[in-house]
Amino acid sequence: MQKAWAIILVLLLWGVGSAGVAHAAPLAVGSTVPQPILSRPSASDISSEKVSQFVQAYLQVLALIEQREGMLQGAETQPEAQQVEREIAAAALEMLEENGLTWQEYLQLLGLANSDPEFGERIAAQLQEAQL
Numbered sequence: 001m002q003k004a005w006a007i008i009l010v011l012l013l014w015g016v017g018s019a020g021v022a023h024a025a026p027l028a029v030g031s032t033v034p035q036p037i038l039s040r041p042s043a044s045d046i047s048s049e050k051v052s053q054f055v056q057a058y059l060q061v062l063a064l065i066e067q068r069e070g071m072l073q074g075a076e077t078q079p080e081a082q083q084v085e086r087e088i089a090a091a092a093l094e095m096l097e098e099n100g101l102t103w104q105e106y107l108q109l110l111g112l113a114n115s116d117p118e119f120g121e122r123i124a125a126q127l128q129e130a131q132l
Helices: 002-022 048-074 078-098 103-115 117-130
Strands: none
Touching: 048 078, 048 103, 048 117, 078 103, 103 117
8 A cells, every 4th residue: 555655646746846847937939848857876876864865755755645545535526636636745745855855866766766676675674774
């Protein structure tokens, strides 16, 4: 269940982030919309401080999602559900920023944790340590 909510959050954050970029400034004729670059850093390039920031943000966002899950499931209409999703995404973005991460960094680290077994173990170890 937690992984499903993490995926939903990623989609929510992507939507909020890309909407913010798309509406930031008008485009000149003939220009293209810049796309966010989500390059995958090497696990060895990630500092311990960045891992700690990610772990703290992940735990806070997970708690937020668990707290608001009932509100989302209790939404009676699609617009009401979308409003709850926007509120969750905004609160999650604030949490990421409070932990020194951008949404892009969070997505990069989340992707790396899911695709690089060594980095995933590093994250899992810190998650266990943080929850003790």
